[in-house]
Amino acid sequence: MEPFLKQITGHLYRRYGKELSSLTIVFPNRRPAIFFRKYLSEFITAPVWMPRTLTINELMEDLSSLIPADEVTLITTLYEIYKKEKKTGETLDNFYYWGEVMLSDFDDIDKYLVNASDLFKNLSMLKSFEGIFDYLTPEQIEAIRTYWNHFNSEHRSRHKEEFIEVWNIMSVVYNKYRKQLKEQGIGYPGMIFREAAENTELPNGRRYVFAGFNALNKCEHKLFSRLKKNGQAIFFWDYDELYIKDKAYESGLFLRGNIRDFPPETIPGYEFNRLTHTEKHIECIAVPSVTGQAALLPVLLKDIETSSDTAIVLADESLLTAVLSAIPDTISELNITMGYPLHLTPIYSFIDALTDLQRNARKTNSGIWFWHKQVLKLINHQYLRLLYPEKTQQINAAINRDNIIYVNQSMLGDLNKEAPLFISLNDTKELPSYLLLILQAIARHIQGDRHSETAEYLFHTVKGLNRYKDIIEKSRFNLSTESQYRLLMKILKTIRIPFSGEPLKGLQVIGLMETRLLDFNRIILLSANEGTLPKTSVTPSYIPYNLRSGFGLPTIEHQDAIFAYYFYRLLQGAKHCTLIYGTATEATQRLGMSRYLYQLKYDEYFTLHEKQVVFTINTAQKRSISINRDTTTEEKLAVYCNAGNEYLSASALNTFLNCKLRFYFRYISQMNEPDQVTEDIDPATLGNLLHHAMYNIYREAGNKTITAGWINKTAGNTTLLYEAVDQAFHEIFFNNTKNEQTIAGRNIIIREVLIKYLKIILTKDEQYTPFTILSTEEKLIATIPINNKKIKIGGRIDRIDKKENIIRIVDYKTGEVKNKIKTIESLFERGTKRNTIVLQMLLYGWLYNEQFKTSGNPVIPVIYPVRQLIEESFNGKLILDKQEINNFSDIAGIYTQCLTELLTELFDSTQPYTQTDDLTECANCAYTRICRR
Ligand code: SF4
Known part of the structure; x- marks a missing residue:
């Protein structure tokens, strides 16, 4: 059967012919008027004046003085x-x-x-x-x-x-x-x-045709009544007798009254029974996610040629972008007619990022500073990348590499060329002009169809900005800076982008409300979920429910009946209906099959073909990885022996013992984790900061004997301690960048913690005075022969000191430390129970012994775990089977033997790099994605 609107058009043409132009056709919204004109052009055989078509809003405006x-x-x-x-x-x-x-x-x-x-x-x-x-x-x-x-x-x-x-x-x-x-x-x-409804004067003689209305408000009802009474109104109601006759269907709630109060004109031959008398195939598809619904479109549209007879109907309009990207290239013509909220577009997030940048920009004597997160958000935004594709990437890498928390304007100068973006506004009143200049720069870079959406976004954003500018300039409200920012975002949030295309051609993408009075042979309805269809949220109101109900204002029940009508009316003219709903819980979405789908399921008049989509999720099967050694791996390993310029550290040895594959990734493939700006200091960085701060303090002493007096003086010199810590921050945390960075946020607390640590260490050292510092942060490298190779082992030792003839190898630790071991062999066993710190400390002892060949002077590895140093009895020595290690030489033999065995395995070219069996190792590993563990 022909679409209902076409039936109305044909009927009006047959009845009024050349007099058609004397009619004003009024629709609930704009879209049916376009189809009306199209249908009329198909009927006319001789030129006629087109009748005027209006939306109800336009008619009311016509009849009002406002x-x-x-x-x-x-x-x-x-x-x-x-x-x-x-x-x-x-x-x-x-x-x-x-x-x-x-x-x-x-x-x-x-x-x-x-x-x-x-x-x-x-x-x-x-x-x-x-x-x-x-x-x-x-x-x-x-x-x-x-x-x-x-x-x-x-x-x-x-x-x-x-x-x-x-x-x-x-x-x-x-x-x-x-x-x-x-x-x-x-x-x-x-x-x-x-005003229009109460206007005593109605336009004389003109006849109005009202078509496609459903829930009438009192103004519409009053106007319709007056026009009907004057013989100036003709009505057409788009309904099906199924839900009109049976009051159990809420979809007919309003139309029953409308048909009674405003009887429609009869269209000869037209039966209002298409819901039950048109053959329909209705399928209902459950999809495990909201956005996954759009992913079904390529399959559903596979056999559909571009056709205005097919509509993708969005009950939830926020799915528009997902839908547009899912429509296959085979669909060459597409018509989107719906308002799309600006706040869901990238331009909104761009403006949001710019206002955030301005809100938090700081001016100091050393220049203008921006917080790295706001800078990164902008330089990774598609619009700034459009303006500066290479520069944005370079700056992004530099900020991450150098761990820059506050970015100085000087670093971003190249990104101010197209428009002054990384500046600090003197007054918030400058905000509209600032944003407009940036938007103009983007506009200069977008050309052609590929950017037509962006052009549309820009156009409406500029309109919104001008409106905002107007308010601010004429403002009598004395808005605070924060209020001005928030007001701008609120104004932009109210904007909807009216996508409009050539509605008579191509696949139709349409909001549910826009479907009134239109019929499509095939419909694909997305988000047929309870909560969306119907919306179960109540429109916010100051007027309580009972008072709304008492005074005849619309309530939630009203809303339910309106949605029910949209739904059933949409099905009336369609032969193929695909109703899709999401099943999984996703934030902000209410899910589950819509009540209307349940109604269809249990309704004797309909057969619902239910389907369930199961996405094949790549569950990333765990897999076994083993890397066989070959010439390439051996060449890479060769840098750690003979004339190679690398050495194996305690950390490398521990890694090999933990997981051979991890050793391969890190030391053979040299796959490092990407840099990231870290604001919160991890334990390793905290340890490094402490080492450097201590280094800065003892550097002052030079080769002098450290006395109790010197330590007392140093510990009491707060300025010196802060300088030592701040310099450590600069060297370690800010990677010695030229940019002047300030210690801010949580780092201020970290700085205080470090000062406290310094004082604890100095107090412990005072008990040990007098002693001499032999070196701080010294790199020691020694070799060990393995199968005709000289393997290089090395490490940087926090401090070597000497008291009388005793050499201490001191390592500062910020965390809790266990200094006891049962056997030296236990240090070389695989598994998480191994004492990695003692292995490291003894390696330092071994290095010192090897390098300086100490003739009988005892070498004692000592750990300085700051928190344990508070205990007066704690001296930091390692304990082997309840005995303090007072000289590395006592255990040098067994230690060297174990080390040799380990290195023999490490350099054994027949042994592949395999994964650890101990999954707890994987928990903190950077390569879990590769291993899928
Ligand atoms: S994820 Fe586990 S198996 Fe893979 S490299 Fe890391 S520690 Fe080894």
Whole structure:
């Protein structure tokens, strides 16, 4: 059967012929008018004047003396009045949300012709409702009574008191607001509707055709009644008798009344039974994720040629971008007609990042500084990459590599060439011009179809910015800096991008509300989920449910019936219906099959073919990896022996003992983890900072004997301690970058911790005085022969000191340390129980012994775990089987033997690099993704 709108068009043409132009055709929205003109062109055989087509909003504007005002004007005007009446210092941006709620309430009040003075009466103290609302039904009065009775308790909560405070001024605000708008000749939609409906003068003689309406507000009902009474109205209701005759279907709730009050014109031969008399294939597909629904489109559209007979209907419009990217290239013509919220577009996130940058930019004597996260967000944004594809990457790498927390403007100078972006505004009033210049730079770089969406986004953003600029310039509100930023983002958030294409061609991508009065042979409905279809969230309102119900304002039930109608009407003309819903829980999404799908499932008139999509998720099977040695691996290993320029450290040996494959990745393949800016200091970096700070302190002493007096003086010199720590930060944490970086945030606390650590170490050292520092941070390298190779072993030793003839190898540790071992052999056993620190300390002893061939002088490896140093009895010596190691030479033989065995295995070319069996090793490994562990 032909689409209903085509039936209406044909009927009007046959009935009115050349007189058609005397009619005004009114639709609920704009889209049907385009199809109406198309259908009419198919009927006409001789030239006729096109009838005027209007949306209901346009008709109301025609009949009213008021001009629709934009939302920002409406909210700011309301704010001024509210602020005065409420005597509040609330800022505009704080009010904005509540202003929208209030405006929506006023809109409803007017569209439903409610007496606002009655509605906003404070009836909490009223005993009797007798004779107050004679114009309401007893049920409505009861609803109002119930509400206020509940309110009339002796102990009102703070919440109730606050409500009453606002409620008491609502009537005055409403009246003053309307009066002020009227004086300016502007209004919000409800105000315009009310004025039009109550306008005593109706256009003479003209006939109006109303088609495709469903839930009528009181203004529409009143206007329709007056026009009908004058013989000036013709009605067409798009319905199916299934849900009109059977009151169990909520989809027919409003149309039953409409058909009764405004009987439609009969279209000869047209039967309102397409739901049950058109052969339909309805399939219902469950998809395990919300965004996964769009991923089904290539399959569903595989056999569909470009056709305006097919529509992808979005119950949740935020899926638009996912849908657009999923539409296959075989679909050459596409028409999107829906409003898309600007805040879901990349331009919004770009502006958001720019305002964040400005909010947090700091000016100091050393220049302008930006926080690295805000800089990285911008330089990784698609729009800045569009302007500076290479520079952004270089700066990104430099910030990460040098661990720059605060980025100086000088580093970003190259990114200010197209527009001054990394600057600090002197005044927030400069914000619109600042953003406009940047947007203009982007506009210069986007050309051609590929960027048509961006051009659309830019156009609407610039409009929003100009609007914001206007408000700020004319502002009487004295907005704080923060309020100005927030207001801008709020204004941008209200913008919807009206995508519009050639609606008569190609695959249609359409919002559910836009489908009214249109029929498609095939529909693919996405997000057929409860919570979305219907929306179960209640529109925010100051007016409580009972009062809404009592005064005939729309409630949640109203909303449910409207959605039910959209849904069933959409199915009426379709032969192939694919209804898709998500099943998995995803943030902000309410999921589960829509109640309307359940209704179809259990309805005798329909057969629902249910399917379940199971995505093949690549579950990354664990796999075994083993790298055989070959000439390449052997060549790489050769750098650690003979004339090679690397050495094996204690850490390398421990890695090999932990996992041979990890050793391969790190020391043979030299696969390092990518750099990342770390604001929080990890234990290894904290240890490094401590070593460097101690190095800075003892460097001052040179070769002098360290006395108790010297240590006391040093520990009491706070400036010196801070300098030692700050320099360590500069060298270690800020990687010696030329940029002057400041210690900020949590690092200030870390600095204090380090000062405390220094004092603890110095106190311990004072007990050991007098002694001499032989070296600090000294690199020791020695060789050990293995199969004709000289393997190089090395390490950097925090400190070597000497007291009398005793040499101590000292290593500072920030964490808890176990200094006891059972046997030397246990240090070379695989597994997590091995004492890696003692292995390292003994290796340092071995290195010292090898390098200096000490003739009988005892060499004692000593650990300085800062937290344990507080115990007076703790001397840091290693304990082997309950005995202190007072000279490395005592265990040198067995240690060297174990080390030789380990290195023999490490250099054995027949042994592959295999994975550890101990999964606890993998927990902190950088290569888990490769190993899939
Ligand atoms: S993930 Fe486990 S097996 Fe793989 S390299 Fe790391 S420690 Fe070895």
